[in-house]
Amino acid sequence: MESISRLKHTPLHALHLSLGARMVPFAGYEMPVQYHEGVLKEHLHTRAAAGLFDVSHMGQIAIRPRSGRIADAALALERLVPVDVLGLAEGRQRYALFTNNEGGILDDLMIANRGDHLFLIVNAACKAADFEYLQRGLGDSCLVTMLNDRALIALQGPRAEAVLAELWADIASMRFMDVAEADIHDVGCVISRSGYTGEDGFEISIPAASAVDVAERLLEHPDVMPIGLGARDSLRLEAGLCLYGNDIDTGTTPVEAALEWAIQKSRRSGGERAGGFPGADRILAEFANGASRRRVGLRPDGRAPVRGGVKLFADPEGKVAAGTVTSGGFGPSVDAPVAMGYVDAAHARSGTKLFAEVRGKYLPVTVSALPFVEQSYKR
Amino acid sequence: MLKFTEEHEWLKIDGGVATIGITEHAAGQLGDLVFVELPEVGATFSKGESCATVESVKAASDVYCPLDGEIVDVNQAIVDDPALVNSDPQGKAWFFKLKLADPSSADALLDEAAYKELVG
Structure with missing residues (x-):
């Protein structure tokens, strides 16, 4: 058991305590597992209205091509992930996996094309290893930076769009997996229309100093309830989404994990950039023969x-x-x-x-x- | 006679039979229950043995038999509606009745004041 005193805090830690959260150790952080309402009501509220999640423990990593050409960063990253990064349009995001030489999964992540750089969201428990791995693998052609000065919150549920529209009118023009820059409450944020609940929703990267301000502003809305890790887990389970460390890990391959959809045609056998990622032999063989x-x-x-x-x-x-x-x-x-x-x-x-x-x-x-x-x- | 255990159970003892449930404190800690499994009538348990299971959305927890004895009745109402344990843990939501192997063994359990001190 991790000693509670050595756990890291997110920028919203004091807010969680003021909201009556029950805090638990998670991936080296002290995180809210639930608030007063409890897991069951938090879960149902997210599906009925909107839930606010603190996911600031996750890693936010920027990859900037030294050449200034985003394609160079995309091609460099494609050496580590079996997904089409080069074909990812500016302002779009997609799910990805770091694979190892045995075809196992080192982590799952999101990759966004932010125009002049790639923006990655990785799991909290893996973020230090991912960062080192990226520096080692891409350091010659890219500047890899861990954005430790940013919080990350998710607003999920059928009312999320309407709630955010009160703070940023352009939100309705975004579609699933779009990524955009937005001023929310005069704070420069990066918003993606995505999440981990199966619901429509958004993930918002905020400068740490403004995170409480934005979170409180969202929580003022009567449709928004704070949601802990307990309901986050039951929501993602119902949505069929994998939890790294439970459902996928270094001992499972993308084909075993039924994640073929995450590997676009361009990286499969016969594609323009087939293979060329760790574990390609095994993974492409499983595509052909099944796992x-x-x-x-x-x-x-x-x-x-x-x-x-x-x-x-x-x-x-x-x-x-x-x-x-x-x-x-x-x-x-x-x-x-x-x-x-x-x-x-x-x-x-x-x-x-x-x-x-x-x-x-x-x-x-x-x-x-x-x-x-x-x-x-x-x- | 009302007694409590450090494992957050209450026992209402009458004529050598204890009606047993979990305390309000325990129900609060567990959160909304979604499943309860009770022992079979006629089963015998030793003190400290797991004899029932309660599950919330996120976790399963054992309920331990507080004393040696034989199950003589169980409360089907909490199996049918586990939420009853959250709404009335020390009333309608009793778990089972235990015929104590040694009724005097209950004397060593906590009284209400001692239990209240334990949970603060």
Whole structure:
């Protein structure tokens, strides 16, 4: 257990305490796991109105090409990620993965083309390693900078656009995965229309000194409630989104993780810039032949949650191993337990009945399509 | 006789049978419950053994048997509606009734004043 006194604080730490947050250690930070309303109500409020999340613990990294040509930075970064960075238009963002030589996943991240530089958002627990990795891999052609002086907040939910429109009128012109510069409350922010809940919403990078000001301004709106890490996890689970360290890690490949959609045609076999990223041999072979196991959604038949680490079997006596749950819990919007995990390819088809070992019993679960809730992105 | 444990259970003891639930403090800490699993009537447990499970959105927690005994009744109402544990933890949302193997063993548990001091 991390000692609470050595944990880092985000620029919104004092605000969390004043809002009555229950604070927990997370990735080296003291973070709010929930506020007064609790995980269940925070989750439902986000899907019904708007939730404000402090995600300032995540890493914000700028990559500036020494040549001044953004294409040089894009091509340099493509050596580390299996995604099309060169084809990412200015003002657009996309999901990406750092892969290792074995085809495993070092981290998942967002890459935005900000015109003169690339802007990356990486996971808190990985950010120091990612930064070193980027400096080592791209340092000859790019200036890699960790933006430690910026906070990051997310406003998620069907009312997020209307709330932000009161502070910045142009918000409605953005579509899913657009990135723009905006003055909110006279503060220079970078906004992307994206998130980690399955809802429409925005992620806002703010100079640290102005973060409380902007957050308080948003929280003044009656539709906005502060949301902790507890509901952040149940929201992303219902949305079928991976949590790095649980659902993906160095031992899982993008094809096993059902993340083929993140690897554009240009980087696959036959594409203009096929391969050329760590682990390409294995990953491209899995594209061609399939992987031996696959990440799937799981719906327990009963009411008992089936959580990460639970073993899955093909039979109700627990004799034939079928896989492992990597994330699971109760989905407040689904009003039922939901989970995801890896199962052998033979058991990966939707509708397959499996059995989850929970407290010595073998509970029936059904392999199900992800996500569990309809995504409401403004494409 | 009303008793409490350091594991945040309450026991209302009457004629060698203890009605047992979790305290308001525990219910508050756990948050909104979404699932409760209770033991079977007739099962016997030793003190400290896990005999029930409560789950919130984010975590599962064990409920430990506070004394040696046999389960003689369980409260189906909290299985049907786990939220009852949050709304009335020390009333309608009792968990189970335990026939104590040794009724005098309850004397060593905390009284209400001692428990209140424990949770501040």
